[in-house]
Amino acid sequence: TETLKVVNKQIEEFRNIVNDRDKELESIGLELAIGLSEVFEALKKISSGDPTVRIPDTSKVELISKLKHIVNLTAEEIGEIVDQSHEFAMGLAEHFDVLHKVSIGDLRARVAGKSQVELLESLKKVTNDTIKSISREINERKRAETGLQKAHYELEKRVEERTAELKAANKKMMQEIIERKRAEEALRDSEIRYRHVTEAAFEGVAVTERGTLIDFSEKLAKLFGYQRSDLIGKSIAELIAPNVRNETVAKILSGYSIPYESICLRKDGTTFPVEVCGKNYLSKGRELCVTAIRNITKRKRTEKVLQESEEKYKTLTENSLTGIFIHQDGRFVFLNDKFANMHGYKPEELLQKEHLSLVHPDERKILKEFAIKRIEGKPVPQQYEVRRLTKDGKTIWCEMMATVIEYKGKPAIMGNVIDTTQRRLAENAIKKSEEQLRALTTYLQRVGEIERTNIAREIHDELGQTLTVLKMDLAWLRKRLPDGQISLLEKTDTMSQLINKTIQTVKKISTDLRPVLLDDLGLAAAIEWQAEEFQKQTGIRCKITIEPKDITLDRDRNTAIFRIFQETLTNVARHAKASEVNASLKQRDGQIELRVQDNGRGITEGQISNPKSFGLIGIIERVKIFGGSSLMKGSPGKGTIMTVRIPIQDIRENQ
Ligand SMILES: Nc1ncnc2c1ncn2[C@@H]1O[C@H](COP(=O)(O)OP(=O)(O)OP(=O)(O)O)[C@@H](O)[C@H]1O
């Protein structure tokens, strides 16, 4: 544009010069023409040899018109050159002036010292000069025109170039504008995104400049209980609890970028714990700091709860009745005093010690296997009893319970241990005394049975025989009584009846003690007889099924089952208030099964487990001797079922 202006100015100047010259030339044109014709006229005359150049006959007007004509002719010849040269005009004007003076008879004009020839020469020279000057002028003019044209051309070229440049510049500018727009849009986008991000963040986000809030997220305002307008321009110090204010502000100002904890202050004066993380950055030459603030009240609370529970757990393990341990990679990483003490160690002696070193050598393999399986998630018994070793090499029995836990990010095994050595000893003692008692019971039962058998036989044989003899003797005596001895006869009759009754009683006593049937005809017969007896004596219907009919057992089993049957029927008669009994005796699957069911009131759980129910205990004990099982079950108002099963296989093998 600058160049364009300069060029335009130059053109304008050229144009003005040319215009001015044109006007000048035009104005002198007429004068020149007149002057010129006169000059030529005079010249003609002079050249024709008239030394006294005078034009007395010709009026001024005539002369002028003549001159005009000449000028016109000359003008045609000279063409446009004539009216274009100022200098030429001036030169001519000068001569015209002289000639004019001559023409009006002013001879002094001639006297000026110049001869005709000189004047002519001078005129020639002037004419030549003029022509040269005109040529020069024309050349100049032409050059000027060429220059002008060139300038025009150059100008146009420049304009073109400039236009092209401008176009390119325009294009570039457009591109720049587009890019700028794009950048602005991107900026706006990122601004929006930044807003969203800060608003979506869990934390409140603040931007500060030298400790003054210049921007922040809505969350932050909410977190501190302020309106947005209250918060802009606030010093960050006002948002920090007084007791930690100085150190926190110092940290923010120093651009401390590692997260740290502090305490913040709400508008309402309440405080809350926070985690803070800041970052300094430069924005348009301003040093800003963006700070994320997270409310950690909940976390703190959780931490407190955790700590409390940790303490609770610590107290619990420390005061536990059981030994507690954790081992990881085969070594103890945690244990309580109880655990150490039961093994005769101090707790610190056991940390990092191999856990298997406290296990009895015979149990190490299985425990190692358990630990591996447990960590692999395979099934392992939860609770088991093993032998362990104390510091002084003594074996202790322990009951253990173990489970896999995660300890410090890795699987570990946590266990509970109870020293059962004492309990085991006591249990063994009880077991032994139980066994002794059972043996004694068995012995007593057997002895009692033998005794009963003997007594039954004695009574039956001895008393029975004696009474029979006595009865026969009394019959003999009665026959020999003299006639008329009515009272004596009556006496013997009464005696005989008494003896008969006594014989019956003796028989009953001996049968009750031990039915001969049992030994003579076997269990099935004895049971059937007993059922009939029961029905006869109590009026309670008793149905009995025996399968197979020829059950043959050893004497001990015969006795046991018969006595159990007797006791059961006695109980029905005494307690059940039943009207019916269904019993079965079955031999199958290598065992003998006796089942007695009544339709009475039903035995209760309390009665079954009552330690004073000696009748029932007797049944259970008799069965146990043979490794059998017994089951009693009552349903209220519906009756009682008693079932016993005794294995018979081994007996047969033994026989
Ligand atoms: N068939 C039954 N129906 C209802 N109750 C029964 C039956 N059998 C036993 N009982 C209850 O069970 C209790 C225990 O029976 P158990 O035979 O042990 O003792 P008992 O018959 O009372 O005395 P004993 O020692 O003389 O046998 C009985 O007192 C009775 O209350």
Ligand SMILES: [Mg+2]
């Ligand atoms: Mg009883």
